[in-house]
Amino acid sequence: MTVHLARRGNVAIVTIDNPPVNALGHAVRRELSDTLARIEADVDVAAVVLICAGRTFSAGADVREFDKPPAAPALGAVLRAIDHATKPWIAAIQGTALGGGLELALACRFRIACPNARLGLPEVTLGLIPGAGGTVLLPRLIPADKALEIIGFGKPVNAREAQAVGLIDGIAEGDLLEAAMDFASGILVNPLPPPAIARQVIPESAPGAFVAVATRIAAKTPGQHAPAAAVQALRGSLSIPPIEALAAEAQTFRHLKQSDQSRALRHVFLAERNTTRSVRLDGAAPNDLAMMGVIGGGTMGAGIAAACLLAGLSVVMIERDTAAAAAGAARVSEIIASSEKRGLISAKKHALIKRAFLTSDDYAALARADLVIEAVFEDMGVKKQVFAQLDAVTRPDAILASNTSYLDLNEIAASTRNPARVIGLHFFSPAHVMRLLEIVMPDAAADRTLAKALSLAERLRKVPVLAGVCDGFIANRIMSAYRCECEYMLEEGALPWQVDRAMTAFGMPMGIFQMQDLAGLDISWAMRKRQAATRDQDARYVEIGDRLCEAGRLGRKSGRGYYWYPDGKTPVPDPEVEALIKQESERKRLRRIVPSDAAIMERILSTMQAEGHRILREGIARNADDIDVVMVNAFGFPRWRGGPMFMETRVRTTDTVQPGTDGPPDQDQCRT
Numbered sequence: 001m002t003v004h005l006a007r008r009g010n011v012a013i014v015t016i017d018n019p020p021v022n023a024l025g026h027a028v029r030r031e032l033s034d035t036l037a038r039i040e041a042d043v044d045v046a047a048v049v050l051i052c053a054g055r056t057f058s059a060g061a062d063v064r065e066f067d068k069p070p071a072a073p074a075l076g077a078v079l080r081a082i083d084h085a086t087k088p089w090i091a092a093i094q095g096t097a098l099g100g101g102l103e104l105a106l107a108c109r110f111r112i113a114c115p116n117a118r119l120g121l122p123e124v125t126l127g128l129i130p131g132a133g134g135t136v137l138l139p140r141l142i143p144a145d146k147a148l149e150i151i152g153f154g155k156p157v158n159a160r161e162a163q164a165v166g167l168i169d170g171i172a173e174g175d176l177l178e179a180a181m182d183f184a185s186g187i188l189v190n191p192l193p194p195p196a197i198a199r200q201v202i203p204e205s206a207p208g209a210f211v212a213v214a215t216r217i218a219a220k221t222p223g224q225h226a227p228a229a230a231v232q233a234l235r236g237s238l239s240i241p242p243i244e245a246l247a248a249e250a251q252t253f254r255h256l257k258q259s260d261q262s263r264a265l266r267h268v269f270l271a272e273r274n275t276t277r278s279v280r281l282d283g284a285a286p287n288d289l290a291m292m293g294v295i296g297g298g299t300m301g302a303g304i305a306a307a308c309l310l311a312g313l314s315v316v317m318i319e320r321d322t323a324a325a326a327a328g329a330a331r332v333s334e335i336i337a338s339s340e341k342r343g344l345i346s347a348k349k350h351a352l353i354k355r356a357f358l359t360s361d362d363y364a365a366l367a368r369a370d371l372v373i374e375a376v377f378e379d380m381g382v383k384k385q386v387f388a389q390l391d392a393v394t395r396p397d398a399i400l401a402s403n404t405s406y407l408d409l410n411e412i413a414a415s416t417r418n419p420a421r422v423i424g425l426h427f428f429s430p431a432h433v434m435r436l437l438e439i440v441m442p443d444a445a446a447d448r449t450l451a452k453a454l455s456l457a458e459r460l461r462k463v464p465v466l467a468g469v470c471d472g473f474i475a476n477r478i479m480s481a482y483r484c485e486c487e488y489m490l491e492e493g494a495l496p497w498q499v500d501r502a503m504t505a506f507g508m509p510m511g512i513f514q515m516q517d518l519a520g521l522d523i524s525w526a527m528r529k530r531q532a533a534t535r536d537q538d539a540r541y542v543e544i545g546d547r548l549c550e551a552g553r554l555g556r557k558s559g560r561g562y563y564w565y566p567d568g569k570t571p572v573p574d575p576e577v578e579a580l581i582k583q584e585s586e587r588k589r590l591r592r593i594v595p596s597d598a599a600i601m602e603r604i605l606s607t608m609q610a611e612g613h614r615i616l617r618e619g620i621a622r623n624a625d626d627i628d629v630v631m632v633n634a635f636g637f638p639r640w641r642g643g644p645m646f647m648e649t650r651v652r653t654t655d656t657v658q659p660g661t662d663g664p665p666d667q668d669q670c671r672t
């Protein structure tokens, strides 16, 4: 049973109990429908309280059912029956009421929520629009522009915001069920309002407000079908009878559900939740970590320390001297202050964080740490020295982690007294924001070590992806491969701004050359110079980056790189770079042919896919879905395209770049 019925006086209590998030799967829909019929037939029932068991109200339709044949009753049918119930239903909301879960609450005559509840219609994040009446009922409860804001952006609102716009009828302080029972007894003495479906739509809250929201939605979601469809559905439901609007909504929903973009978004949603499904290990629970050590207070170390502090962990940050420790502490304090300023934490939480944070230049301060992460200079010698000191001062059961982005973790582990407790935790900058965490597994790492790392990932609400030890693990290795392919394209006829334009038109947040200018060209230049002696002289090697650095063009920080930055931040195509690139083509006797944007993206995609297959063959990634999760979360590969591996196997439509099938030959020299 997933739906339970109880009675208290003349109030029926309907409880949905379908862990973990009370998704409205087939069993729930069927039992809810049966329960509604029983209540309608029961003359002793005057009102109904609908509540969910566990930590949250319903999170909506069951995402795992979308690719199965529809099973009656459809959610819309169940909700329309509740709309027309002769006894008023009161939705009592805790946690989140999302998607079909909120639509279920909208079908109820009243809604009350806990103070920390969140309510939303996030269907556009799955490439859909609400499919059970959300676009029809919501603008009959709140102003049309507010309804469009919620549906078009897919972002939940909190209980107070919901009450302010009229989405809920009250906030339940204290026990939710008791508050709902009190609310029920209160409504029975007054005339009932009509169900939302029978009300008139509420006009926009100010002239032009609806169009303003629609304009923002279009600007924020270029290339995406669902947000545009949401605007159209809302606009329609304001001007046609609800029955027609429901039919139009259902038709649009069915169409979107079959679309490549929705299948891609649902793929990423589930893939992000499956990265560690079969890796669940005993030996560590999320509350098994209390004190963290962070070695290094630079950008990465400060970001990691801030992420841990914001997750409620205490942190000891070690730097080489008091001045560096103070600078690191200042970086952390700036991040935490910004979090409070943006309303992400309260002043009280900020004060607690301050008390949980210690900086020192003495490793002895790490004596009680449960897990220590080093984020020092990317040099094997420096890292071995750090681990030697950690060996000497940390508890024997403490986990030692490196944030290295490419050094050999097996070599680092082997330099310690107990390699079983060493692991890689590769954060992406800014570490307190980026959700991806590559958990890099040295050969000797014990299960307990991995369990602790997974526990930290869960505590930090990161998306953990397991990676084997290799140069660049998964993310940076694939990025190096397609960066190299883009440099080939420069020699063969493309220009940086054309490649970057093709990438952003595809949906990437930034082109590869603008990204390199942002990171600084000198870092990889120094690495290439270090590796020059061992480089395979017969392999293709692009010298454009070297020429740029030799000319003092080190990227945005020097005002010039692949681009010119006249104002210090806006990239402008630079004729000098064009001339330099053409000289390189001429020196290599390469005839320049300007490629199309589609050809550029096809080469980039096929390079990502070819490197992804190598990574799978070498066992560096556990499956192709993990690679998609990495590319979406590390480099902003557009979620609505699913990831390079998804595109290769499951997308065959004209509106996307047709990925090549045979990737480029091995290009080891490119990974520098």
Ligand code: T1G
Pocket: 020, 021, 023, 059, 060, 061, 062, 063, 064, 075, 096, 098, 099, 100, 101, 103, 122, 123, 126, 128, 129, 130, 131, 132, 134, 270, 273, 274
């Ligand atoms: N269906 C099935 N499983 C779901 C689910 C869903 N809607 N939402 C979450 N899960 C599973 C998830 O896979 C994981 O499983 C577990 O619950 C915990 O999730 C008709 C058609 C609710 C805010 O888009 O936003 O309704 O790994 O790790 O971080 O118009 O899950 O434990 O086996 O994310 O605490 C609209 C999606 C659907 C909400 C909880 N609803 N879910 O976050 O836990 S379309 C959504 C979330 C729809 C209607 C349309 C989050 C959460 P496992 P989690 P969390």
